Amino acid sequence: MHRAAEQADDSYDSTFTPRQAAVLTCALSLLVEGGEKGLTTAGLARAANCSKESIYKWFGDRDGLLEAVVTFQASKVRPLGADEAALDVAGYRRRLVTFARELLTVLAGDVSLALNRLAIGQASRPESPLGTLLVERGKHSVTARGRALLLAGKRQRHLTFDDANAAYSTFYGLIVRDIHLRLLLGDALEPGEEDFSAQAETAVNQFCRLYCTERSLEALSNA
Amino acid sequence: MHRAAEQADDSYDSTFTPRQAAVLTCALSLLVEGGEKGLTTAGLARAANCSKESIYKWFGDRDGLLEAVVTFQASKVRPLGADEAALDVAGYRRRLVTFARELLTVLAGDVSLALNRLAIGQASRPESPLGTLLVERGKHSVTARGRALLLAGKRQRHLTFDDANAAYSTFYGLIVRDIHLRLLLGDALEPGEEDFSAQAETAVNQFCRLYCTERSLEALSNA
DNA sequence: ATTGTTCCGAACCGTACGGTACGGTTCGGC
């Protein structure tokens, strides 16, 4: 029944009209400041210069609005082409560091934190699977990219492992640790922790000591 | 102006009377099912067979109630004596595994998840530092214990590291990974992930490969 | 018995929010 993609002259998401996208952008910024309670239908209508009636017509009810916000934000993550070029060990290691740094940067971003807080707040209501939605649309894409990166490393004999999921899980843990949770709690980062590049470096170093092939380790230590 | 500890004939926490403890216990269970919105003053009064007036007299306002709930729950974590006995490598490794398993068990518990969700939900309101409170009263005690455990390992020449905080951070990341976040989001654990003992084993294995002394590694592989 | 304290239960108030209805306006198509 949703009017999604009744048109093809898009140049837009095809799921949201430009006007709706503008309203959703406004909703996102309201959500960033003020959390869940910061986003009320009346407040959004005022801030976005639209009417509540339109909001309800477009999104059904408030849950539909929240769902649309998540979907909208998820649609903005770039697909991030595979980029399956063969690399030497040092180059591949740099790719890992880049991934780790970007992961930390994303997780520490304002909108990511706001949406995660929103989804966590809704977790007690099983009927509105916002958490699942967020995980599937946002987290999985990052995970898939990381896993592909690790698999490429295995194919090029830089890494060795049996279970790609387990390897990525370890990688994730070494990178993120408890930083994400503390940011979600509103805790400030320690002075040293703000340097995501350095954090990414040490995480990749530790990961290599666990998963690099002997051949790669030698090549790295010779460099 | 807070009415905390006007009495000294405790035999109880000295911060809460038995009646108040009963009400707070009830508040906790309301919070576990239903999240933040599940805990209303009227609902708590009904469930705990007390009057709203008493609630407001004891805790001031709703924020005071939430704060009391967190404090109350934190007061129930056992101090967990140091237990600084010297152990051989295998015994020490078992201690690490126990710590890891208990950490996962605690984080996956109902009340822990509910309180963390509550604190995260309040993170957008900087005036009510529930997140900070939760971190300081709950998380820090666990962290302190883990760090002490690692330092004991270093003193007994099982581990080697410079920065105990960094080492514990790595340990935490290897154990928890993204499990805590996914539980907070209401995501179900994968079949294999529910075996916290196995998860703890592999985490400790990985941690040992990063931080164990060569001497300990040999001793372990000989066993 | 009287007084005072504590606390329950219920009624009450003000506010904020989700959701709906309606009048007025803009704009594209015929």
Place this chain on the structure above:
DNA sequence: GCCGAACCGTACCGTACGGTTCGGAACAAT
């Protein structure tokens, strides 16, 4: 120039909740 669709702004309704007040029961102390 007219029509209809989309939309804005606002007023409105019902409800839920935080917080206050009050009457009265239970109980202890004198």
